[in-house]
Structures are given as structure tokens and as C-alpha cells.
Amino acid sequence: MRRTEHTDADLWRLVQQDDGPAFKCLFDRYWEKLYVYALNRLKSDTDAQDVVQDVLINLWSRRATVSIDTTLAAYLHAAVQYEVLAHIAKASKIAGRREELEKNVLPAFTSFLDLVQLKEMQAIVEAEVARLPEKMQQVYRLRQEKDLSVKEISRLLDVSEQTVRNQLSASYLKLRKHLKEAMLTVIFFQHL
Structure with missing residues (x-):
């Protein structure tokens, strides 16, 4: 053969x-x-x-x-x-x-992605953000949802800019780890 x-x-x-x-x-x-x-x-x-x-x-x-x-x-x-x-x-x-x-x-x-899958992805992202520790979640939301700079977040929360950078970096790592598998699952099930 x-x-x-x-x-x-x-x-x-x-x-x-x-x-x-x-x-x-x-x-x-x-x-x-x-x-x-x-x-x-x-x-x-x-x-x-x-x-x-x-x-x-x-x-x-x-x-x-x-x-x-x-x-x-x-x-x-x-x-x-x-x-x-x-x-x-x-x-x-x-x-x-x-x-x-x-x-x-x-x-x-x-x-x-159809509308249902987009909503599923948004729900997954929101659920993962909600699982972040409180301070990390607050920093993440101020950056991503309010589009504040590191300097603005630092002033608003009365923490150092380095603390803000560390919180953002940690939140991105945590989210990436959990969302990668969820995203592949949504994409994969679309093609079954």
C-alpha cells in the first residue's frame, strides 16, 4: 500500500x-x-x-x-x-x-465565531477575571475596562507604579493560562 x-x-x-x-x-x-x-x-x-x-x-x-x-x-x-x-x-x-x-x-x-460562541468567550473571560484576587482584579479592570495608564492606576489606588505593573503582569499570566484551554475548546467544538 x-x-x-x-x-x-x-x-x-x-x-x-x-x-x-x-x-x-x-x-x-x-x-x-x-x-x-x-x-x-x-x-x-x-x-x-x-x-x-x-x-x-x-x-x-x-x-x-x-x-x-x-x-x-x-x-x-x-x-x-x-x-x-x-x-x-x-x-x-x-x-x-x-x-x-x-x-x-x-x-x-x-x-x-457565531454570536453564541462570542458570548460564551466573553462569559469565560468575565468568569476568569472575577476569580482573580480582589486587588489584582481591580488593577486589571482599571487598565482593561477604564483604559487607565499605569501611572493613573498608581495614583488612584495609592500604590507604586511597580506594584501596578506586577499586578497586571500576574493577572495576564493567570488569565492566559486559564483562557487558552477554554478558547481551544470553543474553537474545537465549533468544528464538530
């Missing part, structure tokens, strides 16, 4: 045994679909290629430890969706890219 006739599960088992040609077959099978998805979200050929390459390189490098509980197609799709989100987050921090992202990328990205 030629490798192109193997099922994804058969190919994945071979990949886990360090079979490079089996991985090449999976790569050829999914590259274009994943690339088109990333391109539709990121609106950049280079960024889309980078995202898909990162996902596939990561899959190859972690082949011995990755456990795929769904289909390979669903796993790869969710991995690319997550990497697109991570890419958008990184790019939004680069001066000049934020406006481009808000104008061209975010509307297209959120359009694939």
Missing part, C-alpha cells in the same frame, strides 16, 4: 516511530488547507506560511509525546487556530501592526 493510501491514523502511528516519509505525506495532505485557513485569518501570505510551518515543525518535534484524541484533521485545525491567535497577539504588540490587525484581521477572525 502506498503511503498516500494510508489513513491519517496509520500515518500518525508511523510518524511517532520517526518515519519521515509518513510525515511528508501528512504535510502534503494538510499544508494547503491549513495555509488557506491561516491566510484567510491573517491576510498575509508570509504570516500564514509561518504559522503553518510553526505548527507542523512543532508537531514533528513533539511527535513522541503528542497524544491526539480527536482526528488528526481536527487537531491540526485547532493547532493552527491557536497559533493564529498567538500570532495576532504577538503582532499586536509591534508598533504599527495594531491598527492593521484591528482593521483587516480581527473582523475576519471573529466572523467565524
Whole structure:
């Protein structure tokens, strides 16, 4: 049987045994679909290629430890969706890219989520923010909801600017940890 006739599960088992040609077959099978998805979200050929390459390189490098509980197609799709989100987050921090992202990328990205899923995500975010310690939650809300600067928050709460920065950093870490899994769950269930 030629490798192109193997099922994804058969190919994945071979990949886990360090079979490079089996991985090449999976790569050829999914590259274009994943690339088109990333391109539709990121609106950049280079960024889309980078995202898909990162996902596939990561899959190859972690082949011995990755456990795929769904289909390979669903796993790869969710991995690319997550990497697109991570890419958008990184790019939004680069001066000049934020406006481009808000104008061209975010509307297209959120359009694939229906209204119910968007409300679910908002509810998850709000629940996670509510779980933060009181002072951390207060600093987070002043920054994110009231758009106050670190200096303004420092004055308002009568704490040092470094304390505000520490609270913000800690809140972002806590939220990122809890929201990553929730976001992947919402995205994954959209494609079942």
C-alpha cells in the first residue's frame, strides 16, 4: 500500500516511530488547507506560511509525546487556530501592526465565531477575571475596562507604579493560562 493510501491514523502511528516519509505525506495532505485557513485569518501570505510551518515543525518535534484524541484533521485545525491567535497577539504588540490587525484581521477572525460562541468567550473571560484576587482584579479592570495608564492606576489606588505593573503582569499570566484551554475548546467544538 502506498503511503498516500494510508489513513491519517496509520500515518500518525508511523510518524511517532520517526518515519519521515509518513510525515511528508501528512504535510502534503494538510499544508494547503491549513495555509488557506491561516491566510484567510491573517491576510498575509508570509504570516500564514509561518504559522503553518510553526505548527507542523512543532508537531514533528513533539511527535513522541503528542497524544491526539480527536482526528488528526481536527487537531491540526485547532493547532493552527491557536497559533493564529498567538500570532495576532504577538503582532499586536509591534508598533504599527495594531491598527492593521484591528482593521483587516480581527473582523475576519471573529466572523467565524457565531454570536453564541462570542458570548460564551466573553462569559469565560468575565468568569476568569472575577476569580482573580480582589486587588489584582481591580488593577486589571482599571487598565482593561477604564483604559487607565499605569501611572493613573498608581495614583488612584495609592500604590507604586511597580506594584501596578506586577499586578497586571500576574493577572495576564493567570488569565492566559486559564483562557487558552477554554478558547481551544470553543474553537474545537465549533468544528464538530
